[in-house]
Amino acid sequence: MATTVDTPKRSRRARAADVLDERLGLKALQYPVPEHANNLGWSLGGLTAAALFILIATGIFLTQFYNPTPEVANASVRQIVTGVWAGRFIRGVHYWTAQAMYILAALHLLRVFFTGSYKRPREANWLIGVSMFALVIGALFTGTVLKWDQEGFEALAHNLEIARLFGGAGFWFDPKLAANVPLLERLTVAHIAIIPGLILGLFAIHGMLIKRHGISPSPTVPDEPGEVREPFTHHLRRIGAFALILLAAVGVLAVVRPPGVGATPIEGIEITKPLWMFWWMFTLENKIGLKGILYGSGALFALLIAVPFVDRNPQRWWRKRPVAVALGLLVLTAIVVLTIMEALTTPASHLG
Numbered sequence: 531m532a533t534t535v536d537t538p539k540r541s542r543r544a545r546a547a548d549v550l551d552e553r554l555g556l557k558a559l560q561y562p563v564p565e566h567a568n569n570l571g572w573s574l575g576g577l578t579a580a581a582l583f584i585l586i587a588t589g590i591f592l593t594q595f596y597n598p599t600p601e602v603a604n605a606s607v608r609q610i611v612t613g614v615w616a617g618r619f620i621r622g623v624h625y626w627t628a629q630a631m632y633i634l635a636a637l638h639l640l641r642v643f644f645t646g647s648y649k650r651p652r653e654a655n656w657l658i659g660v661s662m663f664a665l666v667i668g669a670l671f672t673g674t675v676l677k678w679d680q681e682g683f684e685a686l687a688h689n690l691e692i693a694r695l696f697g698g699a700g701f702w703f704d705p706k707l708a709a710n711v712p713l714l715e716r717l718t719v720a721h722i723a724i725i726p727g728l729i730l731g732l733f734a735i736h737g738m739l740i741k742r743h744g745i746s747p748s749p750t751v752p753d754e755p756g757e758v759r760e761p762f763t764h765h766l767r768r769i770g771a772f773a774l775i776l777l778a779a780v781g782v783l784a785v786v787r788p789p790g791v792g793a794t795p796i797e798g799i800e801i802t803k804p805l806w807m808f809w810w811m812f813t814l815e816n817k818i819g820l821k822g823i824l825y826g827s828g829a830l831f832a833l834l835i836a837v838p839f840v841d842r843n844p845q846r847w848w849r850k851r852p853v854a855v856a857l858g859l860l861v862l863t864a865i866v867v868l869t870i871m872e873a874l875t876t877p878a879s880h881l882g
């Protein structure tokens with residue numbers, strides 16, 4: 531007589547998950563994440579990544595209609611805004627998400643700094659983060675130039691002068707490097723391929739190191755053995771919810787405050803201000819000339835790179851790191867004050 535074996539009934543969804551896991555190893559994503567990392571502060575890196583993906587998606591759309599030939603670049607941006615279906619909206623989402631990404635990356639950096647999360651064994655990942663932050667600034671700068679209006683043109687003019695201060699090391703910005711390819715076209719390639727490609731490559735290493743080291747312990751309850759843990763997929767779900775709020779916010783801004791595009795540029799005048807995240811450097815330029823931009827940004831990045839080498843104090847709680855925390859606050863305050871000073875100033879001429 532044949533016997534029947536009772537097998538527990540599994541839902542279609544669970545079986546589909548097994549089929550996918552066997553091929554793609556997706557269940558590896560369910561590794562445990564400690565409870566203290568499940569809040570907004572510890573999700574800022576994930577949100578920065580979400581902003582990056584929104585920028586890539588909207589950037590691919592814009593690239594279909596943008597023409598980097600200097601004679602028509604400005605007109606092609608106008609065409610995106612006035613003649614392409616949803617062009618004004620997508621451009622607005624790209625513009626506001628770029629600024630959101632800068633803010634999120636800066637807040638993530640501050641979270642990592644003030645919770646001492648860059649300390650051993652995460653020093654290399656801090657340096658990878660600093661490199662990504664520099665690339666985010668590079669993407670913002672090249673993005674400003676692409677619209678090829680007065681603001682973009684003046685930003686590039688500043689950049690060319692600074693490259694000259696570097697002598698031979700600024701060769702990439704020399705129009706003679708590729709006589710048959712306008713600099714604007716090379717900047718476009720940097721903006722749409724080189725910089726995002728580098729960010730994505732570094733992000734892959736950043737993520738692998740986070741997985742390898744695990745998320746850093748809470749500064750107040752270090753290595754708490756009894757701390758509740760959740761699968762990483764739950765953490766991802768929470769980041770997804772925050773990302774939807776981010777998308778809604780940039781969507782509203784794109785409708786309510788769409789970015790403008792000025793007229794084609796006039797050479798030899800300085801009448802615009804750059805995007806606000808560059809303002810602190812421009813106050814330094816107003817005070818000590820073009821070298822101020824170089825010294826200011828050089829000093830900031832030198833300090834950021836030095837952080838894990840200089841701060842050898844193993845403590846993570848801010849109260850037990852008074853020198854590092856005071857220095858961090860000092861640099862932050864200086865940047866905020868210099869930014870406000872530029873907000874209150876009218877643009878002045880600096881270039882020869």
Ligand code: HEM
Binds near residue numbers: 573639648652
């Ligand atoms: C610009 C793009 C960046 C992306 C997409 C990114 C993404 C992430 C993500 C998803 C995490 C996991 C924990 C969290 O979300 O807080 C993380 C952790 C970390 N990030 Fe970033 N990050 C970026 C920039 C930076 C910067 C600018 C720094 C510092 C200079 C940095 C340093 C670190 C360190 C040291 C960790 C490990 C911290 C821990 O375990 O608590 N990252 N990053």
